[in-house]
Every structure is written in C-alpha cells, then in structure tokens.
Amino acid sequence: MIEYLEKKSRAKIDIKTKQIFIVSKSIDNLSKLIDEKRKSIQKKQLGIPKDTFVISFGYNAGVFQQHELFINILKNIRKELPDNILLLLQMTYGEKKKNYIDDIDNQLKSFDLNYKIFKKFLKR
Numbered sequence: 001m002i003e004y005l006e007k008k009s010r011a012k013i014d015i016k017t018k019q020i021f022i023v024s025k026s027i028d029n030l031s032k033l034i035d036e037k038r039k040s041i042q043k044k045q046l047g048i049p050k051d052t053f054v055i056s057f058g059y060n061a062g063v064f065q066q067h068e069l070f071i072n073i074l075k076n077i078r079k080e081l082p083d084n085i086l087l088l089l090q091m092t093y094g095e096k097k098k099n100y101i102d103d104i105d106n107q108l109k110s111f112d113l114n115y116k117i118f119k120k121f122l123k124r
Helices: 002-009 025-033 036-046 067-080 098-109
Strands: 011-014 019-022 053-056 085-090 114-118
Touching: 067 098, 098 114
Parallel strands: 053 085, 085 114
Antiparallel strands: 011 019
C-alpha cells in the first residue's frame, strides 16, 4: 500500500519516523522563506496553538491538487500521527466547484483530525 501511495503522490512515506516527504523543488524552497518567528506570528493570527503541527497541501480547489489522495494517505497513517495536528486546505481559487469542496469537507468530517478549509482569501 505504501509503495502505491508513494508512486501516486510522488511522496516518500517513512512509517518508522512518521514523516511524509514531498518531492518538489518548490517545497524545498519554502523552508528558506518561513522562519520560526514568522510561523509563530501566523499561527497566532489564525488562532492556532503554538504546539500544533500544521499539514497543508494543494493551493486551490482544483481536483488536480489530489486532496483525496492525501486525505487517504493521512487516514492510513493516522494512528502514527500525534493528536495535535491541524490540516489546512487552501481552496480560495481554482475550479471552485462547490460539490468538490463539499465532498472534501465531508471526507474530513468523518476523519479524526482537526481541519480548516479556506474558501475565501484572507485579509492582510
């Protein structure tokens, strides 16, 4: 199952260390853009506790963002993850098919994981 998920998502899943590594040059560059102080400020602005692990994937409401695939990966390894996780999905633009966003929302409602879906752009 892990091999299948890795192939479909281009991710490397390490069950022993409880980590998912995404193969992307863009992701590698993100660590250079966000420092710990800024993360702390952003969490405070969004009302997210400091000790929360935030998982975010996709950047719009398009089906090609593979939200379902990543949700299924997280469901398969949920018992291995800490309780203080928050899943953030940005669905502020793209196809914005209401049925698709509702389907993703319903999948997450049946999942033992805190989540938030951004459907509108955040004000600065």
